[in-house]
Amino acid sequence: MSTSPALLALTALLVPEADATELALMPPDTIPPPVSDAQAEFEPEMALATSGAIAQPEIHLTPALISDTGSLFTQYVRFYQVLLLSIALSPLAAMTVFAVLRRRVVQYLSEEVRQELQRLGDLETELESRAEQADQLLGDLEQRLERHNSQIPDEVESVSQAVEVQLAEIQELDGFREQRLRELQELLWTVYYNHQSERQQLAHLTPETLLRHLTGSAEETETPSMGELLELPETESFTETLADEMTPDEMTPDETLAEGESLSDHSPDIVSEIGSDEAPSSPDSREGWLAFARDCEKDGRWPEAIAAYEQALTYPASNSPQTASTAEKAKPAFTPDNTASAAGETPTEDNSAVESSPQPPSFEQLKQVAQEAGDRRQWPACITACQQALTHQNDAHLQKLLGNAFQALGQATQAQNSYRQALRLKPDFAEVYANLGSLYAQQKHWPKAIECFRRALRLQPQLAAAYRNFAKVWEQVGNEREALDCWHQALAIEPDWARGKDHLALGNRWVKLDRWDMAQSCYRRAIACDANLLDAWHNLAEVLAHDQQWQAARETYETLLQQDPQRVLSQLGYGRVLAGLQDWPAAIAQYSYLAEVAPAQVLAQQRFAQRLMEAELHSEAIGVYERALQFAPQAFELQLGLTELLCQSEQWEAGLEAARRAIALNPQVAKAHYYAGRCQVAQERWQDAANHLQQAVNLDPQFFWSQYFWGKSLLALQQWQAAADVLDRAMPLNPEFHWGYVELGQAWMQLEMYHKAVEAFQQAQALAPETPWLAKKLADALRGRALADIEQAVSWYRQAIAEHPEDLDNYHRALDLKSNDIDLYVQLADELARQNQDSGAITFYQMALQLQDRPDIKAKLQDLLKKKIK
Known part of the structure; x- marks a missing residue:
């Protein structure tokens, strides 16, 4: 259930x-x-x-x-x-x-x-x-x-x-209007003086005859010579600077690169300088009818052109004054026979006069004459022929040739106008842009020159001369990198243009930009041009050594030294290459040879000795110094280097002798005194070491090791305060050196400045906790600091007891810190007796007697016992 x-x-x-x-x-x-x-x-x-x-x-x-x-x-x-x-x-x-x-x-x-x-x-x-x-x-x-x-x-x-x-x-209209007027005037005066007739004779001329004088052949033939680039005139040969193709008045080094690069800010684009066709002048003047006749001629309206010329002749010649000599200059370059016949008798019948008048030269003939004059550098004749040919037909190449002639004669404005006309007719005409750039360079308009050269090279990149002139512009504005790039492009197009020295100079400039690959290429080209150019061999070896291609550099130097064994600079480079290959026997032999033939090359010997030290070949390094000193005994740097090497090898006695020799050569060098003091510290010759090290510190107070070993020497001499001061100043120079804090802590301990000793030992413990005996030293410092604190606390309790003697707690606290102080026991017993605390007073009297049997204490105790018995 x-x-x-x-x-x-x-x-x-x-x-x-x-x-x-x-x-x-x-x-x-x-x-x-x-x-x-x-x-x-x-x-x-x-x-x-x-x-x-x-x-x-x-x-x-x-x-x-x-x-x-x-x-x-x-x-x-x-x-x-x-x-x-x-x-x-x-x-x-x-x-x-x-x-x-x-x-x-x-x-x-x-x-x-x-x-x-x-x-x-x-x-x-x-x-x-x-x-x-x-x-x-x-x-x-x-x-x-x-x-x-x-x-x-x-x-x-x-x-x-x-x-x-x-x-x-729009801005250029006025300039071009003047040029057109001048051309029309020249054409008018040419027709006028060739026919020696007035307006009545000109009216009877048929249009066909007049047009033959005005235009010429409509076909234009171009020859290669018309398109050649006009380089800047040369006044000197191509040197190492690679900047002398321009004439001295072309450029100055005061222009900055910013001017060349800020083209859009300082000047309009170069195309903007090519103005449009000018508007015709007013027909109410001689110049206006001439301009109108030219326009009609261009449009093929020949009757209107003839009528305009007739109207122009009705105006007085004073509107355009021109001397006889000027008129003669404006005449076509006819042959003497034609000129004589043209100035002969005046025809009696109009038709017969026209048929018997001599035919003027054709456009092709004038162009050929202009080209031949330009090839022969006959610039005035070239200008005349070009101007006459241009009255027949405006041609870009003829305008360029005319600009070349004006530029050669120093007429910059006319040259610019001709170049602009050529560019209007042929906008992609690279050579004209290049020539216009050189013209701007001559005027020191760097931004415009830079833009012209850029356009020329965009249109035709194979213009070597444009690259060369462009390089000079970059040099003038201070852009070395762009200049070298242009030189490189120019030489790539035409490698045979420059000589060996030119390639050598380019290589040196590439080295300054830290482009060792380009420099090596230039040096090899220089050697290919001139195998006897030893500087190119040397620089090539140096570049190979820089790239650590030691074996190739060695072979290059050996080839060079076969041609010139006495070349010290190359011998030094050869020694550096042998050291780079670590072929020490060969390098030692090379520097031994250099010590004899070039004893002034102290720095090279020092560097080689340091390389041997790095390879732990100490005896070989010492031998290098000793052999060098045989040929240069007064070389302080070698003596000091030997001293340093002996100290590093802990050969103190030999190092001390070397230091003394260095001090004798130059007593104002701190390191010489330092090495002497360092050797004496190792030999425990403290006083001598302190003297040398103090001198080193006076000469160079920022060198830590002089300060440290000086403090160490003073510590060994038991000069505690001086040692503490020196080491305290030294440690901020090298705060990671823990032994310095250990030495400083020991100095403070001897001065019983335990709190500073604790700080020094704690610094050492933080840097190197495994330092031997550091734990005991730190514990001793802490114990000393604690005891010092107890003494200070007891002194404050004594002051408190003096202020409030009835406060028994102060007595007990003081005795807790210092239980063997008899006076404190007696004072406490006295106060207890005063306060009727007899039993306590008896006790403390007895404790005081146990520490020291003093009669006054016994007397006080007996009196208190008697009082208590009563």
Whole structure:
């Protein structure tokens, strides 16, 4: 009967569909299951309970917790009811039910947390994907913005250039108007003087005859000579500076690179200087009728052109004054026979006069004359022929030739006008751009010159002369890199133009820009041009050594030294290469030879000795110094280097002798005194060492080792304060050297300045905690500092006792710190006796007598005992 409620509880647990309330209210005898059935039903649970595996029943109870018969709260109520019933009737069942309940609750909560974490993970994954999409969108947006921004400046620049061109053309109208008027005047006077007739004779001329004088052949022949590039005049040969193709008055080094690069800020584009055709002058003047006649001639309106010329002749010649000599200059370059016949008798009949008049030279003839005069550099004749030919037909190549002649004669304005005319006729005329650039360079208009050369080379990249002149412009504005690039391009196009020395100079300039590959190429070209150019061989070897191509450098030096064995600079380089190859026997022999033939090369010997020291060849390094000193005994640097090397090798006696010799040569060098003092410190000759090291510090107070070893010497001399001061000044110069703090701490200990000693030892411990005996030194310093603090505390307690003698606590605290202080015992006993605490006073008098048997204390004790007996 006693197990029925427990069985009811388990039944309610296993069968959640049952009503736990009804099961709990049923009388026990209404459920009489057979014993065999009860055992069969509950045997697994009992076995689990006895075995201790409380968690196992959850396999059977899972349906009860996940059943859909009610909410989780309802299931908890059922469990709670079962738990109450089982607690009263079966503690074991209650434990089982409680364990199952706890496990299920934990599992449920864990499942919820797991689901939440999974949802968070999904959200995080989605967030990452969204972030990647956002990054892609941002990247696309940035690319679009960059493309858009890159297009805008190009468009703005093109529009700006077009506007500048139009404005410049407008500004150039006046200049071109004058030139056109001058051409028309020359043409008019040519016709007038060739025919020696007035307006009446000109009126009878047929249009065809007049047109032959005005135009000439419509076909234009071009010869290669007309397109040649005009290089800047040369006054000197091509030297190492590679900057002398221009005349001295062309450029100055005072211009800056900024002027050459800020072209758009300082001057309009060069195309803007090519103005448009000028508007015709007013027909109410001689010049206006001439301009109108020229326009009609260009349009093929010949009768109108003739009529305009007739109207121009009606105006007085004073409007365009011209002397006879000027008129003669304006005449065509006729042959003498033609000239004589042209100036002969005046014809009596119009037709016969026309038929008998001599024919003027054709356009082709005038062009040929101009070219021949230009080839012979007969510039005035070339100008005359070009001007006469241009009256027949406007030709770009003739305009270029005319500009060349004007430029050669120093007439820059006329040359510019001719070049601009050529560019109007032929906008892609690269040679004209190059010549215009050289003209601007002569005038020191660097931005315009730079832009002209750039345009010329864009149109024709194979213009070597343009590259050379462009290089000179860059040199003048101080842009060495651009200048060398232009020289490189020019020599790539015309490799035979430069000499060996020119390539050598270019190589040297490349070295200054740290372009060793380009320098090597230039030096090889120089050698190819001139195999006897020893400087090129030497520089090539140096470049190879810089690139650590030791074997190639060695072979180059050997080739060079076969031609000139006495070349000391190359001998030094050869020695460095041997050291780089670590061919130590050959290198030692080379430097031994150099010590004899070039004893002044002290630095080279020092460097080689240091290389031997780095290779741990100490004796060989000392031998290098000693041999060098044989030929240069007064070389202080060698003597000092030998001293340093002997000290590093710990050859103290030899090092001291070398240091003394160095001091004798130059007593004002701190390191010489330092090495002497260092050798004496190693020999424990403290006073001499201190003297030398003090002198070294006076000469160079910033050298740490002089300060340190001086302090160490003073410490050995037991000059504690001086040692502490020196070491204290030295340590900031080398705060990572822990032995310096150890030495400083020992000095402070001797001065009983324990707090400073503690700081010094702590610094050493932080840098090198494994320093021998450092722990004991630090402990001693701390103990000393603690005792000093106790003494100071006791002194303050004494002051407090003097101020408040009735406060007995001050006596006890002071005695806690200093228990062997007799005066404190006596003072405490006196105060106790004054306060009638006789027993305590007797005790402390007796303790004082134990420390020291003093008569005054005995007397006080006897008096107190007598008082107490009474």
